[in-house]
Amino acid sequence: MRFRQPLLLLFLLVVCLLVACAENSSTKDGGKSESENENEVSSEPADPFGKYDETITIAIGQEVDPSDTSLQDGDTPLDNQYTRHVEEHLNIKVEHAFTASPSNYDQKVSLAIAGNDLPDAMVVGPVELRQLVEADQIADLTKVYENYASPAIKEIIDSTDGVALDNVTFDGKIMAIPNSQAGADGVHNLWIRKDWLDKLELEVPKTIEELKKVTKAFVEQDPDGKDDTIGLAGPDTSNKLYANFIESTNNLYGFDGIFSALHSYPGYWLKGEDGKPVYGSILPETKEALSVLRDMYSEGLIDQEMGVREDSGESIISGKTGMFFGPFWMPYASLTDAVKNDPEANWQSYALPLDANGDFTPHLSTTTTQYVVVRKDYEHPEAAMKILNNLLAHExxxxxxxxGPGFYPLRLVYAPADEMEVTTVALREVLAGTKEPSDFYDMPAYKLLKSDVDTIHDVKLEPYDNTDIQYWDLDNLGQWTRAYSALVGTAPLVDTEIKGVKSLIYSQTETMENRWVNLKKLEDEVFLKIIMGTEPLDAFDQFVKNWEKQGGEQITEEVAEVVSE
Incomplete structure (x- = not known):
């Protein structure tokens, strides 16, 4: 019996060694400890466009605009040309964890964060991104970006000189996939029914005073033949009085152009007379701009239902509105349906109004405003990156x-800062015959340029240098939407010297995380009431005092620290 005990001990020792080796081998070969398994990228080869062998699903949060009626018969927000393309090319089946209208999307995102009930992936803004990082609810996407971002996306993001990645990097980790958009997105042009101008024998208004006269003529002389004309549209419940440093792009139907023509930049952080940062919303120029808008509203020149109207685009589509402010891509919004309903609706875009010196002085945006985040522990974090690669490659x-492109799942805009200006110039050169379409083929970062130059003759009629609506073929509205956005929407930005103003910062400071929501709500409510006449103009002065006391002074000090770094 004596020999059995040493043999037993030897046997147990061998077993332990075998188990340890197996565990070590498993870890090396793909088995993972709990800490290693967390948020790790799939072990498949790092192909940015690789199709999964077996179908995987990704449940997303998606903004769905109920006013967007562009889906074909039978298509739905979950079953359309975009979702089918993703499934066909990547073997990824998209599901909806939640959907929300543009006015409710941020609230849905906030509820998901508060309840720690995130979809597998969703698009968020800078405020929500920081909240998600602090709550430790989202995946580290450093390896996802490094291994799976397509070369074209990396080229575009690199063109921001580090801004895009800086915005999503926390403690050295890339916690979201950033977008990078054309600079034109941040400039809000004045869109006018030129056929109405012609009918009333009016010139394009260059100053605010001229704009008021034209607006008055639209309202009182009813060029549409009906006594229901809206001279100048106002923001609906989904949009803002003006863009701001957190949401600096794509504000539809706001009054951005009027503010900037008066050198008022509410919502932006500016350099004050003493060289220190100051918040544009509390400056005297903003009070002056509010006074102008207040007078226009009281005279009936501005939509009397602004602020409560659910969709200002409806008044444009129905032909009731004569002018509005919006970005170059408005054909993708309300204008395509507007010309579908009335092919003579000659909407033209202008870099107006000008300031007292005759300059165009709009506010300018940051290149990065939206981010795709992935739920922590979702087993295929690279799937979100592949979906974005797929859009850029096939858009x-x-x-x-x-x-509309808003139905593409997890859609982020990827574009070089000068994408639209380059496109506009290229189209003009092809139409003029000075360049061939093939001259623009080898520019992959300009994702739609090849299609643009190849198809421009399908929609643009002669004379090629006249962009009035009668010189377009409206039979193919898909091509028309894109071409019109370039040759009409972007043209003023190519032809005009832009003396734009940037915000000193486009992100939040520490105190903003707790105070900004209430401060912004205070600002929005007071300014809207002043414009609509339910509060006196001098309510602005009290607003400034309240803003400073409720955290504005401390936030200004923090902004000064950030700017000085």
């Missing part, structure tokens, strides 16, 4: 008239 193949 020119989609027809926006069969479903």
């Amino acid at each position: 020119s193949e989609f027809d926006p008239s069969k479903g």
Whole structure:
């Protein structure tokens, strides 16, 4: 019996060694400890466009605009040309964890964060991104970006000189996939029914005073033949009085152009006379701009239902509105349906109004405003990156008239800062015959340029240098939407010297995380009431005092620290 005990001990020792080796081998070969398994990228080869062998699902939060009627018969927000393309090319089936209208999307995101009930992936803004990082609810996407971001996306993000990645990097980790958009998105042009100007024998208004006269003529002389004309549209419940440093792009139907023509930049952080940062909303120029808007509203020149109207685009589509402020891509919004209903609705875009010196002085945006985040522990974090790669590579193949680009899952905009200006110049050169379409083929970062130059003759009629609506073929509204955005929407930005103003910062400071929501709500409510006449103009002065006391002074000090770094 004596020999058995040493043998037993030897046997147990061998077993332990075998188990330890197996565990070590498992870890090396793909088995993972709990800490290693967390948020790790799939072990498949790092192909940015690789199709999964077996179908995987990704449940997303998605903004769905109920006023967007561009989907073809039978298509839905979950079953359309975009989702089918993703499934066909990547073997990724998209599901909806939640959907929300533009006015409710941020609230849905906030509820998901508060309840720690995130979809597998969703698009968020800078405020929500910071909240998600602090709550430790989202995946580290450093390896996802490094291994799976397509070369074209990396090229575009690199063109921001580090801004895009800086905005999503926390403690050295890339916690979200940033967008990078064309600079034109941040400039809000004045869109006017030129056919109404012609009918009333009016010139394009260059100053605010001229704009008021034209607006008055639209309202009182009813060029549409009906006594219901809106001279100048106002923001609806989904949009803002003006863009701000956190949401610096794509504000529809706000009054951005009027503020900037008066050198008022509410919502932006500016350099004060003493060289220190100051918040544009509390400056005297903003009070002056509010006074102008207040007078226009009281005279009936501005939409009397602004602020409570659910969709200002409806008044444009129905032909009731004569002018509005918006970005170059408005054909993708309300204008395509507007010309579908009335092919003579000659909407033209202008870099107006000008300031007292005759300069165009709009506010300018940051290049990065939206981010895709992935739920912590979702087993395929690289799937979100592949979906974005797929959009950039194939966007020119989609027809926006069969479903607007907003229906693409997890859509982020990727574009070089000068994408639209380059496109406009290229189209002009092809139409003039000074360049061939093939001259623009080898520019992959300009994702739609090849399609643009190849198809421009399908929609633009002669004379090529006249962009009035009668010189376009409206039979193919999908191609028209894109071409009109370039040759009409972007043209003023190419032809005008822009003396734009940037915000000193486009992100939040520490105190903003707790105070900004209430401060912004205070600002929005007071300014809207002043414009609509339910509060006196001098309510602005009390607003400034309240803003400073309720955290504004401390936030200003923090902004000064950030700017000085």
